[in-house]
């Protein structure tokens with residue numbers, strides 16, 4: 001457990017799947033390179049998990065890896081379901097949508113989930129929210145083609161009105177009025193964090209909501225217990241615990257957003273439960289174009305107390 | 312009555328094991344039918360176990376020279392087991408009921424603080440309940456029967472998981 005609690009190391013899934021950033025083609029990954037990385041951190045848990053992954057002539061077997069990845073992401077979805085994450089996202093998103101509407105935007109509002117994985121949040125909303133009523137369009141983007149294919153398969157199986165595309169969510173032609181993400185933002189570290197946030201500065205973009213674990217005193221024990229109970233694959237267990245260790249605190253997120261996006265007011269939503277010192281499992285980095293802020297506060301109603309300083 | 316209560320608790324445990332074994336293996340959004348089938352399989356597994364236990368119990372009763380004595384001893388053991396199993400089941404059900412409250416905070420709290428840990432201690436509760444039940448019994452038959460049922464109940468979740476694992480493996484191979 002404690003080897004997995006070193007936030008400076010990457011997650012297993014960050015290393016075992018690689019894409020050419022230009023062509024988005026999969027790049028072969030040498031198993032030994034992944035093992036060497038974790039060996040440098042003396043992370044035996046990760047090494048054991050990687051050792052189990054099938055290889056071919058020294059490279060990780062892509063087909064087997066993709067199968068494994070599906071298993072991992074199905075397990076991750078279970079966690080999102082158990083924590084009612086669809087409800088959590090919609091609860092805040094609907095307020096942002098209402099604020100944008102009040103500001104006079106009439107066109108269809110496009111919501112893009114960055115790093116959507118198998119697209120749980122987007123599919124949940126497509127299944128549960130009357131999109132016509134809110135005049136919203138839902139899209140999920142991820143660099144990983146296996147996950148995007150699975151997201152599209154799942155959406156097709158239930159005939160859900162949403163789309164999933166492989167690619168960089170901030171690239172030309174894919175811009176959203178609102179960007180959302182879950183469990184993605186901690187992948188961007190150091191100077192990578194303001195760089196990632198800076199990419200939200202697009203003419204159409206009005207707001208962003210990034211959901212992630214919140215670091216706190218008992219998070220190591222909680223994350224470990226939970227992932228060991230609820231996850232079955234060694235990769236999911238390891239990465240689940242490590243993501244909790246890598247999660248940014250509110251201050252880091254807030255400051256990075258303010259530095260990278262001066263045109264947006266940014267702050268943290270939902271850090272504490274019912275105004276007590278008890279932290280929530282998830283917190284949200286919220287950013288809004290400045291003219292939306294007052295309306296957003298008003299629309300939050302009684303939930304306004306969950307909003308930290310927005311500036 | 313006591314045996315009936317134990318039987319119902321075993322079915323409830325089977326139902327929850329069935330659900331747990333199925334979770335994280337199906338990623339569509341609407342899963343009512345999927346969970347219904349999983350719960351049914353869990354209950355069917357528990358039914359199989361309780362039937363085996365009943366057969367063993369009847370065999371013990373049939374081969375014993377003093378049936379009334381065996382019966383009293385078994386009932387005593389079962390009653391003691393309820394002292395452990397009923398509070399556990401009540402806690403689980405109360406937390407599941409709390410999840411009906413439409414608050415993400417309450418729902419998440421039930422998972423983190425109660426349902427997760429309660430799942431973790433399930434095998435211990437099983438062992439503690441059965442030992443507490445059979446330890447003071449006078450008859451070897453009661454003790455053996457208790458251990459037999461304990462073994463079966465502990466293997467239920469494992470068996471359901473194995474089954475669900477194989478099914479998931481086949482499905483993933485069909486997809487990729």
Ligand SMILES: C[S@@+](CC[C@H](N)C(=O)[O-])C[C@H]1O[C@@H](n2cnc3c(N)ncnc32)[C@H](O)[C@@H]1O
Pocket residue numbers: 076077114115116117118120141142143144147167168169170181182183184187
């Ligand atoms: C931890 S996973 C996301 C998990 C997913 N949101 C969920 O909740 O299950 C992080 C994902 O972000 C994707 N990603 C990172 N940067 C991205 C970008 N600029 N555009 C699209 N996807 C991105 C990666 O490909 C990776 O699959």
